């Protein structure tokens with residue numbers, strides 16, 4: 001199981017709620033720009049996947065290349081958390097790419 005906490009105002013929030021699926025792409029330490037691309041723009045106003053390479057596997061959620069791994073998940077439960085919803089997913093497919101090192105969140109890298 002894996003949980004994500006998604007703000008209720010996010011475009012992704014209702015996509016996950018309505019589809020019942022999501023994927024977590026574990027960015028590599030060379031993918032800060034990818035994190036900024038997806039983390040600072042909303043899909044409500046722009047197609048963030050335009051020109052971006054990705055594949056879909058079991059759930060149909062987007063899986064990005066060159067990451068440190070991914071988790072493809074089906075929502076099995078949700079938990080209301082004020083301005084966020086915690087989506088609890090059953091991992092139906094996952095991969096770890098050990099040659100790539102995961103990107104750690106450092107505030108100064110993004111803000």
Ligand SMILES: Cc1cc2nc3c(=O)[nH]c(=O)nc-3n(C[C@H](O)[C@H](O)[C@H](O)COP(=O)(O)O)c2cc1C
Pocket residue numbers: 005006007009010011012013035036038039040041042043044105110
């Ligand atoms: C490093 C980073 C981590 C973030 N983590 C979350 C998170 O855990 N949950 C969330 O709801 N938003 C998070 N955000 C903010 C969303 O990515 C941002 O609001 C984005 O524009 C939402 O896009 P959407 O409207 O297409 O869903 C994060 C942003 C950054 C840069």
